[in-house]
Amino acid sequence: xxxxxSTAQAVNAYSYLSHLECGRCKKQYGxxxxxxxxxxxSPLLARYDLNGAKTALTPRALSSRPCRLWRYHExxxxxxxxxxxxxxxxxxxxxxxxxxxxxSGVRALHLKDEGALPTGTFKxxxxxxxxxxxxxxxxxxxxxxxxxxxGSAWAAYAARAGRExxxxxxxxxxxxxxxxxxxxxAHLGVVNGTLSHAAAIIRKLAAESDWYDVTTLxxxxxxxxxxxxxxEIFEQFGWRVPDVILCPCGGGVAIIGIHKALAECxxxxxxxxxxxxxxxxVQSTACAPIPxxxxxxxxxAEEWTNPGTTLAFGTxxxxxxxxxxxxxxxxxxxxxxxxxxxxxxxxxxxxxxxREGVFVCPEGAATFAACKRLRADGWIRPTxxxxxxSTGTGLKYPNSVSExxxxxxxxxxxxxxxxxxx
Amino acid sequence: xxxxxSTAQAVNAYSYLSHLECGRCKKQYGxxxxxxxxxxxSPLLARYDLNGAKTALTPRALSSRPCRLWRYHExxxxxxxxxxxxxxxxxxxxxxxxxxxxxSGVRALHLKDEGALPTGTFKxxxxxxxxxxxxxxxxxxxxxxxxxxxGSAWAAYAARAGRExxxxxxxxxxxxxxxxxxxxxAHLGVVNGTLSHAAAIIRKLAAESDWYDVTTLxxxxxxxxxxxxxxEIFEQFGWRVPDVILCPCGGGVAIIGIHKALAECxxxxxxxxxxxxxxxxVQSTACAPIPxxxxxxxxxAEEWTNPGTTLAFGTxxxxxxxxxxxxxxxxxxxxxxxxxxxxxxxxxxxxxxxREGVFVCPEGAATFAACKRLRADGWIRPTxxxxxxSTGTGLKYPNSVSExxxxxxxxxxxxxxxxxxx
Numbered sequence: 059x060x061x062x063x064s065t066a067q068a069v070n071a072y073s074y075l076s077h078l079e080c081g082r083c084k085k086q087y088g089x090x091x092x093x094x095x096x097x098x099x100s101p102l103l104a105r106y107d108l109n110g111a112k113t114a115l116t117p118r119a120l121s122s123r124p125c126r127l128w129r130y131h132e133x134x135x136x137x138x139x140x141x142x143x144x145x146x147x148x149x150x151x152x153x154x155x156x157x158x159x160x161x162s163g164v165r166a167l168h169l170k171d172e173g174a175l176p177t178g179t180f181k182x183x184x185x186x187x188x189x190x191x192x193x194x195x196x197x198x199x200x201x202x203x204x205x206x207x208x209g210s211a212w213a214a215y216a217a218r219a220g221r222e223x224x225x226x227x228x229x230x231x232x233x234x235x236x237x238x239x240x241x242x243x244a245h246l247g248v249v250n251g252t253l254s255h256a257a258a259i260i261r262k263l264a265a266e267s268d269w270y271d272v273t274t275l276x277x278x279x280x281x282x283x284x285x286x287x288x289x290e291i292f293e294q295f296g297w298r299v300p301d302v303i304l305c306p307c308g309g310g311v312a313i314i315g316i317h318k319a320l321a322e323c324x325x326x327x328x329x330x331x332x333x334x335x336x337x338x339x340v341q342s343t344a345c346a347p348i349p350x351x352x353x354x355x356x357x358x359a360e361e362w363t364n365p366g367t368t369l370a371f372g373t374x375x376x377x378x379x380x381x382x383x384x385x386x387x388x389x390x391x392x393x394x395x396x397x398x399x400x401x402x403x404x405x406x407x408x409x410x411x412x413r414e415g416v417f418v419c420p421e422g423a424a425t426f427a428a429c430k431r432l433r434a435d436g437w438i439r440p441t442x443x444x445x446x447x448s449t450g451t452g453l454k455y456p457n458s459v460s461e462x463x464x465x466x467x468x469x470x471x472x473x474x475x476x477x478x479x480x
Numbered sequence: 481x482x483x484x485x486s487t488a489q490a491v492n493a494y495s496y497l498s499h500l501e502c503g504r505c506k507k508q509y510g511x512x513x514x515x516x517x518x519x520x521x522s523p524l525l526a527r528y529d530l531n532g533a534k535t536a537l538t539p540r541a542l543s544s545r546p547c548r549l550w551r552y553h554e555x556x557x558x559x560x561x562x563x564x565x566x567x568x569x570x571x572x573x574x575x576x577x578x579x580x581x582x583x584s585g586v587r588a589l590h591l592k593d594e595g596a597l598p599t600g601t602f603k604x605x606x607x608x609x610x611x612x613x614x615x616x617x618x619x620x621x622x623x624x625x626x627x628x629x630x631g632s633a634w635a636a637y638a639a640r641a642g643r644e645x646x647x648x649x650x651x652x653x654x655x656x657x658x659x660x661x662x663x664x665x666a667h668l669g670v671v672n673g674t675l676s677h678a679a680a681i682i683r684k685l686a687a688e689s690d691w692y693d694v695t696t697l698x699x700x701x702x703x704x705x706x707x708x709x710x711x712e713i714f715e716q717f718g719w720r721v722p723d724v725i726l727c728p729c730g731g732g733v734a735i736i737g738i739h740k741a742l743a744e745c746x747x748x749x750x751x752x753x754x755x756x757x758x759x760x761x762v763q764s765t766a767c768a769p770i771p772x773x774x775x776x777x778x779x780x781a782e783e784w785t786n787p788g789t790t791l792a793f794g795t796x797x798x799x800x801x802x803x804x805x806x807x808x809x810x811x812x813x814x815x816x817x818x819x820x821x822x823x824x825x826x827x828x829x830x831x832x833x834x835r836e837g838v839f840v841c842p843e844g845a846a847t848f849a850a851c852k853r854l855r856a857d858g859w860i861r862p863t864x865x866x867x868x869x870s871t872g873t874g875l876k877y878p879n880s881v882s883e884x885x886x887x888x889x890x891x892x893x894x895x896x897x898x899x900x901x902x
Contacts, residue, residue: 125547145837146575146593151568172569174596178875218837224900237881243834245900251890259893267901305778412665415567417638453875455601468673471681478646478667479689
């Protein structure tokens, strides 16, 4: 509306979505019906008329648009602005961590803080775009299994859209996510089993009825929301790329999305330099199929049997459906994969909190632990500009802290205060 | 930097702060030293060269500035941009609640959702500006009593500024806030008493040492951060005002701040209409000194003895230091004050969650309960445009929900699913 007056611009489409394409076998599908995965079982990816989008999606046009993910609407799948389901998802901050950069011996360290999004995590991006597009295509009700945060986000956006939502989570999921689903009015069940059990129940339900299965990468549009992390980082760098981006990796949608954003931004000319950021997938040693596959230069991951426990439970995915796309993103950008342990994660979370003031989720903290490891072994260089992706707020992880504060006696507050206030 | 090239603009000040003035006795103080309250014990308010600011702070100038509270820097107290301590506090969304507007019988209902701010509440605004200015004026370390959310915010910004922070909270404070203070590396103690006991300890400590006491309204700049809620609402309305703004009220800094924003926006010409929004202070029936004082048309509140408990614990302030400023804001705008009970709060929180997808804090939910009450008795009219201020995210209040989700047996999921999926 605000940008320009020429006839060409007046007829611009809100979305330049053209079709869907299998990420593995490349089979194409029309984009105007609800789809799940490809016949071959792999995720479908949204493809766009990039030449068309190129004339509309320019840095100049972007400069006058609201700071929220819909600013990139030409390369998002929703056809009509009136179909956008929004909870006010603002562009998240890219914070400079100057103290930690200096201590870590890198030129610049930035934190992309996704905790500011609705429901407190980056899952809101996928849910905003996924729910909007599902409703635009006529989905009446949606169902999903979740480890927690995705369920919260999709339940909230379904409520915003006025659609029914069904969420199943394992008992081990964090309690705050169950609370969020309840407040959002979702049908919520806790399964006496694993995430895979929950997924099987949802798959059967969807096959037999009109519930739309929105499990990770089993519908094509969640990744379109997630890729906006990449668009925002590149725009916040002034349409340049950093040297390294470290992402927590569970299902891998963020890293696949950033890789997709990179290709699209280059194709439409938003990014004009040849350089690519080295993408790093970060997992917990409790469940590290991607670092293991990367170490072997495999194109797929083997299932991680008997995953352990970790505070960074968002990374607990033994065999991601999009494993080949994650690994492709790493190989294509000269990236790598790293597994970090609980002590490193907790120490990193405290360092970011006490040195920079941000309470990041354990998954986000894991990226700083990985950064320190990669700097120590020289893979990250002193001249590198590094971005850490913190996928959510620490507020959803009260078990990050185990110590209790001391009790101060109001009649005799002296001893502890003396110690602190010397 | 980006706006204009004239000489006049080139010499614009970052802040037009001129002096401090007592909100009660009007005694003036210089603004370039650290101050607490006035000699008379009342809060000091920041005053600006409004004629100077008028030429610089225009809707046009604002249109090219980043969407964060510092966009109003001419009317904020920080002298130099390099002294800004920021965690990326973005302009918070103003969400239309169309379903609830229709159900409530008002023309338009908007939710100002402060949950998107760092640390998840509006306290981040006060802490961002308060910590920035305290550091600019040379404060070496800061101390405060808190019911929870303010402590989290100030601890985070103090860490971001690289300053020591000491926080004392009553045992009854929510545990997540203690966790946040710990992660931020603050000195944190829990007192075996009330907020007043904690405040007395801090006051003594500050009197005897170099700890700067940043208790609510005992330093002049927290309110300057909070007033940006008003600036944002007016700007998001296209520099118009809504008919009614409902604010949760504890210490009252939000309502005092919005009232101050209204006067300043009119003085510098950002708001050109004569209309003022009717401001409503919302408290819990557990502790309602402001509604009681308003009902008597008193200019001050009497202390509420024996406050009860409420989920909306942010409103539990028996005798706010700025009571006379809160009441002045109500009388001056033809506003009112309302107390709502726990059942109304919980019902309102569920309604906003399930009908609109936002998990608001109980304090925020209380404003919708009050809106329904005021609409029912005709004080809010069908033609009114109404804004609800939700001061934080529900994520910090896990005790909002007591029911547990049903357990689904993975071997026999039928019964409950059948019920839901009919």
